Structure formats: C-alpha cells, structure tokens
Amino acid sequence: MNIFQPESLRRNLVLTFIWLWVASALAATLVAFWLAGRSAQISFDRILKDDALALATQLDWDPLGPVFAADTHTADYLIFDSLSPSRFMVINQNGKKLIGNALLTLPPSADQQKAGVPLFFDSDTDNGSLRVVAIRMENKQSRGYAWVVVGESQAKRNQISKELAAAIFLPAIGLAVFIVPLLFAGIRYGLAPANAINNAVSLRGIDDLSAIPLSQVPVELRGLISHINDLLQRLQEAIAHERRFISDAAHQLRTPLAGIKLLVDDLMRTTQASPSAPPDQEVLSELSKASARVTQLVKQLLTLARSEGVNSIEMSAIELGSFVNDIKNQWEPIFSKSSKEFNLTLDPIALGEIQFKTNATLLKEILTNLIDNAFNYGGMTVNFELNLHEQSVLFKVRDSGEGVWAGDIEKMLTPFWRGQDHSQHGVGLGLPIAQKTCSLLGGTLSIQVRPEVEGTQVTVKLPL
Numbered sequence: 001m002n003i004f005q006p007e008s009l010r011r012n013l014v015l016t017f018i019w020l021w022v023a024s025a026l027a028a029t030l031v032a033f034w035l036a037g038r039s040a041q042i043s044f045d046r047i048l049k050d051d052a053l054a055l056a057t058q059l060d061w062d063p064l065g066p067v068f069a070a071d072t073h074t075a076d077y078l079i080f081d082s083l084s085p086s087r088f089m090v091i092n093q094n095g096k097k098l099i100g101n102a103l104l105t106l107p108p109s110a111d112q113q114k115a116g117v118p119l120f121f122d123s124d125t126d127n128g129s130l131r132v133v134a135i136r137m138e139n140k141q142s143r144g145y146a147w148v149v150v151g152e153s154q155a156k157r158n159q160i161s162k163e164l165a166a167a168i169f170l171p172a173i174g175l176a177v178f179i180v181p182l183l184f185a186g187i188r189y190g191l192a193p194a195n196a197i198n199n200a201v202s203l204r205g206i207d208d209l210s211a212i213p214l215s216q217v218p219v220e221l222r223g224l225i226s227h228i229n230d231l232l233q234r235l236q237e238a239i240a241h242e243r244r245f246i247s248d249a250a251h252q253l254r255t256p257l258a259g260i261k262l263l264v265d266d267l268m269r270t271t272q273a274s275p276s277a278p279p280d281q282e283v284l285s286e287l288s289k290a291s292a293r294v295t296q297l298v299k300q301l302l303t304l305a306r307s308e309g310v311n312s313i314e315m316s317a318i319e320l321g322s323f324v325n326d327i328k329n330q331w332e333p334i335f336s337k338s339s340k341e342f343n344l345t346l347d348p349i350a351l352g353e354i355q356f357k358t359n360a361t362l363l364k365e366i367l368t369n370l371i372d373n374a375f376n377y378g379g380m381t382v383n384f385e386l387n388l389h390e391q392s393v394l395f396k397v398r399d400s401g402e403g404v405w406a407g408d409i410e411k412m413l414t415p416f417w418r419g420q421d422h423s424q425h426g427v428g429l430g431l432p433i434a435q436k437t438c439s440l441l442g443g444t445l446s447i448q449v450r451p452e453v454e455g456t457q458v459t460v461k462l463p464l
Contacts, residue, residue, distance in 0.1 A: 013190075018183065021183070025172050028172075036164045044131070044160075048150060051086065051133075052148045053135065054079065056135060059090070061141065062142060066090075066145070066146035068098040068146075075099055085153075087104060087130060087152070088100050089101070089102060090146055091149070093145050102151070115145065116136070116137070117135070117136075118133050118134070121134075122154070130152060131151060131152055196216065200212050206239070212225050212228065267280065267283050267284075318356050318358060320356050320386065327371070335382070341381045342382050344384050346385075356462075359441060365433070366437050366438055366441075370395075370460070373430045374401075378455055379401035379455060380400060382397065396457055401455045401456060403456045406449055412431050413447075438462070445459070
C-alpha cells in the first residue's frame, strides 16, 4: 500500500516527523560543531600563548633593555609544530628585532595592551593567513620592554575543523538510516487504533447501527467516536421512526382501500346481474366517502413527509385581520350546515393593519387542521381567538367537547393516534402536521385540557 496518498494522515505524520527530525538534527549538529570549533580555537590559542611564553623565558634584561639569550635554532625548537612551521619574532620597544624568522605586524591596539596579557589577532602575511599572539614583557629592574610575537598557519585549524565536521556530521547522517525506518514503524503502530476504528465504522450498515465500543479507542479520538455513536443512535431512531411511520401508513391505507375494493366488487356484481339497472346510489355514496378519505390520508401523508428535513421556508408579510377573516368566512358555512357554532374573537389591536411576516399557506394549513379537529371531535361550539402578547401572535382554537386525559397530550402529537373513541373522520395526522409546520415557522404548539380549559384548547404561538 502506498502511504504517500493525497490527504493521508500517515503521510502528513511521516513528513512532519521527518522534517522535525531533520531540523532538530541539523540544529543540534550545527550547535555541536560551533561549540567544538570554539573549544578547539580556545585550545589552539592557549597552546599558541604557551609557545610565546616559552620564548619569553629566553629573555634576559640588562640596564639598557631586553636581550634574547638563545639562538634561532633553540627558539625554533621551543615552538616546534609538526603540522606547520610557526612564525615568530622578538622585538624591543624601539621595534628592533632581537630574533625571529618572520616580520609580523602588530595591530594598532597593541599600544594599549597590558604587560603579560596575550593579544590574539589574525594577520595576512607573505606566509599566508596566520593566527598570531603577542605578549609584552617588562622587567622592573631594567628599562624598556619587549614584544614576543608567535604566529601559526590557519590551515592547521581549518584541517582540524574539517575533521570535527566529519566526526559530527557523518554519525548524524548514518543515524538517519535507523531513525527513518523507526519513524515509519512507530507511526504505523501509533495509527493502528485509528485503522481499527476505521474498520469498525466501515462494518456499520443499515442493519447494524450499534455504538462503537470506547474501551479500545485512544483518548484523542474518543470525542470523535462519541459524536459518531450519537449520530448512529439518532440514525437508528430515525430509521425506526420511518419504519413505524411506513407501517402505520400502510395500515391506515389498507382499510379504506379494502373498503373501496369491496364496494367496487359489489358494484360490478350488480351491474353484471342487471346491466340496464342504474348503479346503486348507496354504494356510490360509500365509494365516494372511502375515496375521499384515501385522498385526504394521502394528502396528509405527503404534507407530513415534506415537512421532514426542511430547514428554511419563504416568508412574506400578511395582514392579520384580513387573514383571520378569510378563515372565518371559510368555516362559518361548514359549521352552520352542521348546526354547530363557530365564534371568532379578535384582539382589538389585531383589527388594525398589522403586518405579520410568515408563510400564509403553511399558517392556513395549521389553522385548518386545528379547526377541522375541533369540528369533528370537539362538541357543538368552537372558539377561535387571535391575541397579541409580548411580541408574539397567539392563535387559539378551543372546543366544547369532553376533551382527553392530560396523560394523552403527548400521544395526540404522535402520527395516527386517534384515541379510544375515534370515528372514521380522521387518521390522526392533523396535530402532528400542525406541530411540525409550526416549528418550521419558528413557533410552538401547546395543548391544554380540562380542568385548565373547557374542552380542549390548542395554542399556536408565533414570533411577531
């Protein structure tokens, strides 16, 4: 398997660790090389100073000034260097050379140098680049002073620096042969739990949405796996809900469809028996009612399905007073025809031209479902109220029926629930549709029953 795949976590980790190792190894090597070179320079300067002091031991002092007691051969022997010949000279205060094999120029700062304190400097001469030390020697019983100057070639030091570099860099490069494979192996081992989690997630499917155990999950990944487990649980609940919904919908459709089939079969038999006889009007009436019920059920199922997963809807301004009057004009004839009473109560403020931003189609769907429920199950009187309260619009639909038990309020919002004494008018989708639609509009739906109110009251609260 190629580990250098695009967006590969292993690739990113390998590259990150390699760059970190290279940078740290390079920095450590450079620092070590600098420290070793500095230590070598200090050591060479100390040896160079010792050579100058060795020459200084050959100085004698008479009343007129310094005198070098040894010959040139002895002086060469005192500062002998097997790697490169040393250059030296001894001069008095007047610049007269007492002894030496080279003419070395002192820097201007030499005049301020204290006696016995070595002065180190670099000098370019005919003999090449030299590292030079100069020590001013004095004697209290004699006049004047002498400069002892010794220089050695920088080539020796450069050679030692190269040897130090090889001694430091080569092991570091050789170490990479072991470090890089260890990095690969370590990252592979470190990512093993992530691979195991990947395999565990890949095994999950529609038939297995169980949670992933956290016992073997690294601490750094537990938050992610916890969120995945929560997602799996919600997905499992959603699938279970959809399956129940489909089962309930199939059950609800089966009864009216079976009735329609029986009515059609009965109508076909009578027609075959008496082709010239007119169709049975009672059978046609029942067939019409059954088909109307199926149509209403399918419409409500589609409405409920479309409300699932919707995050935003289009809003527009409506006039509250006019909107509620349209609702009243729609339902008053229906109530009158059934000898029932429909009362509309408006907040005086709402009678003005108040612009209310909402979705008129969805709001009408909510109120139609609530009024329809009250009309079918709520006794002989239905009160429809509109109130404005604390920047909210309250729509209240209250009937005069016997109501339900307080413990059944939550069940009333469950699809297909119709209570124990349900009739054939509905299928139990009106309130669930109203609640979901109300949520889409940014509002809430609440239910009050006896003894808080007479009958059952459903309140829709929407932000003004």
